[in-house]
Amino acid sequence: MNSTASLIRLVRRTRPSGLLLSTLFVVTLMSSLLGLLVPLQTKALLDKLSEAGAFTNEQALVLLSVLIGSAILAGVMTYIMGKIGNEQKRKLRADLFNHIIALPMSFFDNTRAGEPANRIVKDTEIIENLVSEQSVSFLSGVVSLLGSFIILWFLDWQMTMVMLGAVMVSFMLILPFSMRLTMLSKHLQDTEASLLGRLTELFSNIRLLRTQCAQEFEINHNNSQLNGLYHTAMKEHFLLATIGSLVNLVIMGSIVLVLGFGASRVASGVMTLGAFVAFIMFLLNIVLPMGQLSMVVAAFNKAKGAAIRINEILTTPLQIEEGVKLSLTNESIIVRELSFGYRDDKMIFDTLNCRFMAGKTTAIVGASGAGKSTLFALLQGFYQAKSGCIEVAGSNLNEIDKESLRSQVGYVAQDSPLLCATIYENLVYGAKQQPDPERLRQAIIDADLKHFIDTLPVGLDTQVGERGVTLSGGQRQRIALARALLKEPAVLLLDEATANLDAHTEAAIQLALHKAQAGRTTIIAAHRLSTVVDADNILVIQNGKVESQGKHDELMQSSEFYSQLISKQFGLKTNRDITVACS
Numbered sequence: 356m357n358s359t360a361s362l363i364r365l366v367r368r369t370r371p372s373g374l375l376l377s378t379l380f381v382v383t384l385m386s387s388l389l390g391l392l393v394p395l396q397t398k399a400l401l402d403k404l405s406e407a408g409a410f411t412n413e414q415a416l417v418l419l420s421v422l423i424g425s426a427i428l429a430g431v432m433t434y435i436m437g438k439i440g441n442e443q444k445r446k447l448r449a450d451l452f453n454h455i456i457a458l459p460m461s462f463f464d465n466t467r468a469g470e471p472a473n474r475i476v477k478d479t480e481i482i483e484n485l486v487s488e489q490s491v492s493f494l495s496g497v498v499s500l501l502g503s504f505i506i507l508w509f510l511d512w513q514m515t516m517v518m519l520g521a522v523m524v525s526f527m528l529i530l531p532f533s534m535r536l537t538m539l540s541k542h543l544q545d546t547e548a549s550l551l552g553r554l555t556e557l558f559s560n561i562r563l564l565r566t567q568c569a570q571e572f573e574i575n576h577n578n579s580q581l582n583g584l585y586h587t588a589m590k591e592h593f594l595l596a597t598i599g600s601l602v603n604l605v606i607m608g609s610i611v612l613v614l615g616f617g618a619s620r621v622a623s624g625v626m627t628l629g630a631f632v633a634f635i636m637f638l639l640n641i642v643l644p645m646g647q648l649s650m651v652v653a654a655f656n657k658a659k660g661a662a663i664r665i666n667e668i669l670t671t672p673l674q675i676e677e678g679v680k681l682s683l684t685n686e687s688i689i690v691r692e693l694s695f696g697y698r699d700d701k702m703i704f705d706t707l708n709c710r711f712m713a714g715k716t717t718a719i720v721g722a723s724g725a726g727k728s729t730l731f732a733l734l735q736g737f738y739q740a741k742s743g744c745i746e747v748a749g750s751n752l753n754e755i756d757k758e759s760l761r762s763q764v765g766y767v768a769q770d771s772p773l774l775c776a777t778i779y780e781n782l783v784y785g786a787k788q789q790p791d792p793e794r795l796r797q798a799i800i801d802a803d804l805k806h807f808i809d810t811l812p813v814g815l816d817t818q819v820g821e822r823g824v825t826l827s828g829g830q831r832q833r834i835a836l837a838r839a840l841l842k843e844p845a846v847l848l849l850d851e852a853t854a855n856l857d858a859h860t861e862a863a864i865q866l867a868l869h870k871a872q873a874g875r876t877t878i879i880a881a882h883r884l885s886t887v888v889d890a891d892n893i894l895v896i897q898n899g900k901v902e903s904q905g906k907h908d909e910l911m912q913s914s915e916f917y918s919q920l921i922s923k924q925f926g927l928k929t930n931r932d933i934t935v936a937c938s
């Protein structure tokens with residue numbers, strides 16, 4: 356879709372109400388017509404003055420009323436355009452937000468964090484600027500320009516031909532620059548979005564920057580991005596300045612021509628003083644909108660760039676989330692012939708078959724990168740399998756309503772993400788209603804959080820900072836665990852949930868987890884020996900398939916890969932070491 360079509364599509368998508376548009380049409384017309392009356396009334400007044408030495412009170416009153424009426428209507432017009440622009444911006448922002456949060460995970464995997472936010476905030480602002488600010492000048496400019504041309508034609512058609520020629524010349528001169536400006540504006544906005552994305556990512560990983568002593572690298576990288584932006588912005592300004600100068604040249608040339616020609620006519624008595632002044636006023640009605648033309652062209656080009664970027668998002672197909680609503684009963688989750696890769700040329704799972712027994716704990720082990728977290732993502736319906744399927748409660752996961760599925764699945768991720776809010780707000784995030792206080796208390800106890808919360812002066816109302824930065828890794832994990840338990844999930848997915856805990860906390864949380872797992876289908880990406888040893892079943896994943904499965908003791912005997920993995924991951928050499936480590 357080309358850029359103008361993109362912009363038209365967006366404007367139509369957010370079309371204001373018919374009432375607002377017709378009010379705007381009437382007000383614009385009236386305001387511009389009144390604007391045209393000002394020079395005519397001035398002419399009548401001046402002609403009377405030069406004829407009779409004085410003008411009448413009626414004439415003065417009419418001119419004053421026309422001036423005041425024109426000013427009021429211009430104000431109303433600006434207000435209406437502001438309303439239309441802001442309503443469009445609100446609607447576009449809501450549409451964009453609603454669309455973005457429903458996009459497939461692959462979109463977020465391949466997009467910088469700050470970019471969608473940039474489109475929601477900045478690109479919509481650019482469209483709003485075109486509608487609210489520039490279109491007022493443009494609309495009223497077009498009406499007064501056309502009206503003035505017509506009146507001038509009757510006042511002096513020869514001079515009007517000169518004016519028309521000037522307009523055509525300036526338009527032809529501007530056109531190629533304007534096309535180049537569109538391309539530059541899009542490039543500039545893309546680069547700015549990428550800068551914002553990079554800065555957002557950088558500041559949220561400021562500790563990494565310091566630890567890696569990456570200040571110098573980041574300063575250089577930032578400088579080179581800023582230099583790139585500067586050069587593109589300067590090219591844009593060069594074009595704007597060129598367009599502006601060309602327009603000014605044509606305007607000034609026309610004014611000089613008309614003034615010279617008009618003055619000679621007044622001197623020779625062919626033209627009255629009133630007609631000459633009216634001519635100059637009409638001329639201003641033509642040249643002022645033309646002067647603003649470069650601003651309108653720039654805003655229009657910027658808006659076209661923004662519209663392309665907004666449409667890119669709005670036309671990206673959504674992930675299918677609707678489906679059968681089901682209640683997860685006491686049935687196993689079965690993975691059948693599942694093949695999946697983030698990219699088509701690199702499969703993570705290749706006809707994987709396995710079963711997660713209902714009410715039991717299954718540990719998944721495998722080398723780093725084997726696909727444990729990926730399997731969790733698939734189990735929550737974040738990605739679609741390339742072939743094969745996951746069967747949940749007898750239904751294909753693809754056909755299940757994802758919200759109904761996820762509301763019954765508790766997931767504790769490796770990095771336990773938290774929001775910049777209070778502990779309470781983090782715990783109840785996403786809950787449709789306030790949780791029962793007893794249930795909340797129990798989840799807190801089960802996640803071994805109670806003691807920690809009791810030590811805080813404001814307890815659950817404590818702010819955790821950006822991404823939970825004021826908490827330890829273990830505290831963040833326990834909040835994430837409590838949040839998962841609060842859902843009373845039928846299925847519990849724990850992605851190395853005990854990775855950041857000290858020995859004491861780990862022992863306590865293991866106990867809590869044992870309780871939480873009771874009667875629940877629990878799947879753990881296991882990196883802790885005790886988890887592996889306690890599991891009802893262990894799935895050993897290698898090369899995208901289940902290499903072997905069983906209980907720990909059986910696997911130690913039957914799978915060389917498993918026993919090697921265990922000794923590598925936990926630094927244990929013999930069965931005796933393992934028994935000692937688990938005791």
Ligand SMILES: Nc1ncnc2c1ncn2[C@@H]1O[C@H](COP(=O)(O)OP(=O)(O)OP(=O)(O)O)[C@@H](O)[C@H]1O
Nearest residue numbers: 464697698703721722723724725726727728729730
């Ligand atoms: N969003 C993604 N886009 C593309 N590739 C990904 C994505 N997430 C993971 N991968 C790749 O998929 C593979 C499996 O990753 P995954 O995180 O599932 O492994 P894992 O077994 O959980 O590893 P670990 O034990 O180290 O956490 C890896 O090769 C990884 O690079």
